Amino acid sequence: MSRVIRLVLALYPRPVRERYGPEIADLLAHSRRPTRDLVDVARCALAERARTLTYARLRPHLHATTGLVAAPMAFAGAYLTLFFLCGWLFVAVAAVAGSSVSDGAGRLLPAVVTPPVAAGAIWLARHARLPFTSALAPAGLAAGALPLVLLLTDTGRWPMAVALGCWWVATGALSTVAVALIRRGRRRRAVLTMALGGVLACELACAGYGLTVFGSVAVAVGAYPVITLGIDPTVMGDPAGRVTDAMTIIPALLTSCTAYALGLATTTLRRI
Amino acid sequence: MSGLTEFGRFSEPALLILVSLAEGPKHGYAMQDDIAALIAERPGPGTLYGAIRRLEEQGFIAALPARERRKPYQLTDSGRTVLQAELARMRAVASTGLRRLALP
Numbered sequence: 001m002s003r004v005i006r007l008v009l010a011l012y013p014r015p016v017r018e019r020y021g022p023e024i025a026d027l028l029a030h031s032r033r034p035t036r037d038l039v040d041v042a043r044c045a046l047a048e049r050a051r052t053l054t055y056a057r058l059r060p061h062l063h064a065t066t067g068l069v070a071a072p073m074a075f076a077g078a079y080l081t082l083f084f085l086c087g088w089l090f091v092a093v094a095a096v097a098g099s100s101v102s103d104g105a106g107r108l109l110p111a112v113v114t115p116p117v118a119a120g121a122i123w124l125a126r127h128a129r130l131p132f133t134s135a136l137a138p139a140g141l142a143a144g145a146l147p148l149v150l151l152l153t154d155t156g157r158w159p160m161a162v163a164l165g166c167w168w169v170a171t172g173a174l175s176t177v178a179v180a181l182i183r184r185g186r187r188r189r190a191v192l193t194m195a196l197g198g199v200l201a202c203e204l205a206c207a208g209y210g211l212t213v214f215g216s217v218a219v220a221v222g223a224y225p226v227i228t229l230g231i232d233p234t235v236m237g238d239p240a241g242r243v244t245d246a247m248t249i250i251p252a253l254l255t256s257c258t259a260y261a262l263g264l265a266t267t268t269l270r271r272i
Numbered sequence: 273m274s275g276l277t278e279f280g281r282f283s284e285p286a287l288l289i290l291v292s293l294a295e296g297p298k299h300g301y302a303m304q305d306d307i308a309a310l311i312a313e314r315p316g317p318g319t320l321y322g323a324i325r326r327l328e329e330q331g332f333i334a335a336l337p338a339r340e341r342r343k344p345y346q347l348t349d350s351g352r353t354v355l356q357a358e359l360a361r362m363r364a365v366a367s368t369g370l371r372r373l374a375l376p
Contacts, residue, residue: 020321023300023343027317030301040316048322 005029008038011045013052082116120260156213160250163209167254170201171261178262198258199225205254224251275330275354285315285323286332290347290355293333299342300324327351 005028009021024041031037174197181190206224210216276283276290285307292298292306300320308314315323324345327333332351336344347355 016325020325022341024317024321026342027300027304027320031317032314037316037318041318044316044318044322048325 002029004038008041008045011042011049013049016045016048115259119263159209159212162212163205163250163254166208167201167205167257170197170204171258174198174201175262194262198255198262201258202251202254206251209250224254275332276358278330279323279326282319282323282326285319286327287355287358288315289320289323289327289345290332290351290358293345293347294352294355297336297344297346299339299344301342303345 005025008028009017009025012021028034028037028041174194177197178190178194181187181193203221203224207221210221210223276286279286288307288310289303291310292303295306298306300317304314304317304320307320324333328335328345330350331348332354333345334348336346338344
């Protein structure tokens with residue numbers, strides 16, 4: 001069978017191709033007007049394909065698309081709500097306990113926000129029946145988180161795109177590996193991989209961002225752990241205010257995104 | 273109404289296939305030849321098998337075991353009934369039209 005005939009037959013839906021494909025191929029092979037017949041077959045194949053596009057067949061794809069749009073939205077909503085709630089709480093505590101509490105408490109915000117966001121991801125994956133694949137959850141989040149960050153901060157677009165690109169690639173790979181480990185029954189190794197890999201994914205993204213903004217390897221490598229753990233950024237040799245201002249909410253956001261993406265990917269797998 | 277009206281643009285090829293199979297079982301290639309002799313136009317393979325698929329789904333034709341790697345089809349009883357009804361309808365339309373044109 002010639003390649004052209006195979007190509008045209010491939011346009012048919014599988015059941016039709018399996019049932020009538022050999023007979024149509026036989027007629028095409030012995031056709032007296034091959035071009036006209038190839039066009040006729042292609043046209044009819046596309047018509048058959050359009051005929052099979054029912055809502056029932058489209059439903060899984062629609063669900064997947066809806067999920068990919070809804071998950072970043074849910075993340076953004078939950079993240080913003082929790083971030084501001086915690087912020088108000090710390091302001092209230094600082095008002096009662098004294099202004100000395102506010103600086104240190106502010107640095108704890110990322111750590112405080114991450115667990116409830118991860119818990120929300122697990123709840124969403126268990127209840128919303130989103131047909132996620134492990135690689136698509138980070139992609140959706142990267143696409144959804146980017147506008148959020150650009151809206152909230154005056155961060156440069158290219159450094160942010162670099163950071164989120166690095167994060168997407170690293171977390172996509174990480175969640176794929178974690179899901180593969182869970183499928184093979186190696187749950188402890190998967191948890192360990194997610195914990196270490198999640199930190200590395202955030203580190204890589206912040207390093208990409210730091211390198212783009214500062215052009216300094218020291219800042220690039222050290223910014224994420226230093227800021228996330230609330231360490232004084234002067235240990236990196238740069239003025240503390242400059243580094244923390246430039247990083248804005250990126251470390252916090254990426255930490256929560258990682259917890260959310262990994263929670264979604266692994267919980268969805270367990271449900272399936 | 274004839275069952276062939278549901279076939280959309282495949283209704284005419286479907287009728288021609290039924291007419292072709294009224295003579296006896298035929299495979300696709302033989303149907304193409306027969307239809308070409310009937311209307312001086314050879315249906316394309318896509319059109320032919322689009323109509324065959326719909327006719328088979330409706331139970332108007334049935335596939336027979338393959339012979340020399342080609343699968344013949346034959347008319348079923350319901351296919352014969354549908355063909356009779358369709359041809360009678362066409363004859364009524366044709367005779368009315370000819371009478372109105374004052375042609376024999």
